[in-house]
Amino acid sequence: xxxxxxxxxxxxxxxxxxxxxxxxxxxxxxxxxxxxxxxxxxxxxxxxxxxxxxxxxxxxxxxxxxxxxxxxxxxxxxxxxxxxxxxxxxxxxxxxxxxxxxxxxxxxxxxxxxxxxxxxxxxxxxxxxxxxxxxxxxxxxxxxxxxxxxxxxxxxxxxxxxxxxxxxxxxxxxxxxxxxxxxxxxxxxxx
Amino acid sequence: xxxxxxxxxxxxxxxxxxxxxxxxxxxxxxxxxxxxxxxxxxxxxxxxxxxxxxxxxxxxxxxxxxxxxxxxxxxxxxxxxxxxxxxxxxxxxxxxxxxxxxxxxxxxxxxxxxxxxxxxxxxxxxxxxxxxxxxxxxxxxxxxxxxxxxxxxxxxxxxxxxxxxxxxxxxxxxxxxxxxxxxxxxxxxxxxxxxxxxxxxxxxxxxxxxxxxxxxxxxxxxxxxxxxxxxxxxxxxxxxxxxxxxxxxxxxxxxxxxxxxxxxxxxxxxxxxxxxxxxxxxxxxxxxxxxxxxxxxxxxxxxxxxxxxxxxxxxxxxxxxxxxxxxxxx
Numbered sequence: 001x002x003x004x005x006x007x008x009x010x011x012x013x014x015x016x017x018x019x020x021x022x023x024x025x026x027x028x029x030x031x032x033x034x035x036x037x038x039x040x041x042x043x044x045x046x047x048x049x050x051x052x053x054x055x056x057x058x059x060x061x062x063x064x065x066x067x068x069x070x071x072x073x074x075x076x077x078x079x080x081x082x083x084x085x086x087x088x089x090x091x092x093x094x095x096x097x098x099x100x101x102x103x104x105x106x107x108x109x110x111x112x113x114x115x116x117x118x119x120x121x122x123x124x125x126x127x128x129x130x131x132x133x134x135x136x137x138x139x140x141x142x143x144x145x146x147x148x149x150x151x152x153x154x155x156x157x158x159x160x161x162x163x164x165x166x167x168x169x170x171x172x173x174x175x176x177x178x179x180x181x182x183x184x185x186x187x188x189x190x191x
Numbered sequence: 192x193x194x195x196x197x198x199x200x201x202x203x204x205x206x207x208x209x210x211x212x213x214x215x216x217x218x219x220x221x222x223x224x225x226x227x228x229x230x231x232x233x234x235x236x237x238x239x240x241x242x243x244x245x246x247x248x249x250x251x252x253x254x255x256x257x258x259x260x261x262x263x264x265x266x267x268x269x270x271x272x273x274x275x276x277x278x279x280x281x282x283x284x285x286x287x288x289x290x291x292x293x294x295x296x297x298x299x300x301x302x303x304x305x306x307x308x309x310x311x312x313x314x315x316x317x318x319x320x321x322x323x324x325x326x327x328x329x330x331x332x333x334x335x336x337x338x339x340x341x342x343x344x345x346x347x348x349x350x351x352x353x354x355x356x357x358x359x360x361x362x363x364x365x366x367x368x369x370x371x372x373x374x375x376x377x378x379x380x381x382x383x384x385x386x387x388x389x390x391x392x393x394x395x396x397x398x399x400x401x402x403x404x405x406x407x408x409x410x411x412x413x414x415x416x417x418x419x420x421x422x423x424x425x426x427x428x429x430x431x432x433x434x435x436x437x438x439x440x441x442x443x444x445x446x447x448x449x450x451x452x453x454x455x456x457x458x459x460x461x462x463x464x465x466x467x468x469x470x471x472x473x474x475x476x477x478x479x480x481x482x483x484x485x486x487x488x489x490x491x492x493x494x495x496x497x498x499x500x501x502x503x504x505x506x507x508x509x510x511x512x513x514x515x516x517x518x519x520x521x
Contacts, residue, residue, distance in 0.1 A: 022248065022251060022287065022290040022431070023248070024346070024430045024431060024434060024519070026252065050259075051259045051438075052259065052434050052435065052437075052438045053434070055438050055441060055442075056342040056343055056346075056434070056437055056438065056441070057342075057343065059342050059441050060341045060342050060343055084520070085520070087520070088520045091520075142520055144517045144520060146517075146519050146520055147520060148248075148252070179244075
């Protein structure tokens with residue numbers, strides 16, 4: 001590598017962009033759609049938390065200290081999380097045509113601990129009205145980038161007759177322009 | 192540091208450096224300022240800057256997975272994993288320090304502004320990294336272990352220390368700015384009672400080898416500045432280290448947690464140290480180019496002092512704003 005290139009790379013590191021903030025919590029997400037009569041009425045989301053965060057959550061909510069989260073303890077976790085996450089729209093960003101729909105409360109919010117000891121959340125995000133799949137864009141991300149929400153392409157369950165497209169939204173720079181959020185959109189067959 | 196002694200330098204490299212610095216600084220500033228509208232036309236393909244960050248984050252995530260696995264092995268009684276854990280943590284620190292909050296900004300800006308001795312700058316880098324590690328260890332030991340505060344609450348407590356740290360950095364930047372505008376280079380403070388005309392004096396200084404003024408040879412960072420910086424950087428523990436410590440302490444792997452945190456601090460010190468060298472190097476490069484014209488060198492050195500101080504104030508304030516307005520969401 002020529003010297004100037006090395007300097008450029010080093011200079012890059014010198015730039016104190018908060019944009020370069022690193023995530024501290026990792027989530028592997030899945031997304032599926034509740035479809036009624038060809039229209040989407042709700043989104044089903046699951047989050048699988050990383051090892052360290054899962055361990056801390058279980059320490060915090062294991063009231064009786066038996067090393068396991070009972071149903072009661074899981075309910076307590078859901079109660080706290082539901083309130084906290086409401087402020088962050090549950091990291092679920094919905095656009096209907098080009099309008100942003102603010103995700104408020106969610107329904108059917110459950111927490112569990114899977115076989116590997118990881119904490120799993122599942123919840124349903126109701127939409128304000130039944131939406132044509134092609135008018136809907138859904139992004140799962142934390143715009144402060146404290147949490148890295150990963151949505152793999154094969155983790156999206158697509159409505160019948162449609163194909164999913166994962167697209168970076170260039171019009172919505174995230175965290176002061178360092179990243180662009182990914183939205184899931186659909187191409188559906190002629191109907 | 193023989194590599195950075197003043198000598199005739201290729202002007203092309205100097206020009207490139209200055210241009211790159213200006214360009215990147217403007218770009219970063221434009222992208223970083225909250226409330227500014229987004230650039231009208233974002234590039235359709237991710238720039239190499241973005242790809243670089245994406246790569247960096249992917250490496251960190253992968254490394255982190257490895258570290259968690261090693262912790263599992265340690266818990267299972269394989270004590271040999273400790274060395275791998277420390278080595279991995281060191282690497283993690285090197286990458287991790289590319290993100291904000293490890294003192295790159297303040298140390299590099301200070302060295303760029305004042306042209307202090309390289310050795311002194313590296314010492315500052317090492318001390319502040321170590322203080323950050325100690326800060327994380329003390330925070331977790333006292334709050335989580337002694338007071339049994341909720342683990343997730345402790346990760347949120349970091350934000351308070353961040354606010355304190357960035358506020359101190361803004362104050363420090365303002366002090367630097369005040370000194371730069373008042374026409375005193377920091378070295379001059381060491382020579383109490385000398386009130387020469389600097390512009391005039393510096394020209395003579397170069398010829399006669401005096402050690403006053405803007406372009407005088409580098410001296411160590413004054414103790415007051417050294418500790419002001421070390422404490423304002425070091426008071427802020429790294430959230431990543433705090434999470435690892437909470438996890439390891441909870442699992443009874445206290446030594447592993449402390450070892451990993453210290454190894455991570457050594458790693459961050461390496462990255463910050465490289466940038467400190469770069470700051471000193473770029474300054475000497477530019478001043479070396481202007482050395483034939485003493486007056487230009489003086490003006491340049493003074494501009495560096497003001498620009499460095501401004502950078503600390505602006506970015507310190509920006510970080511403060513972010514820390515203040517964006518609490519951890521989970």
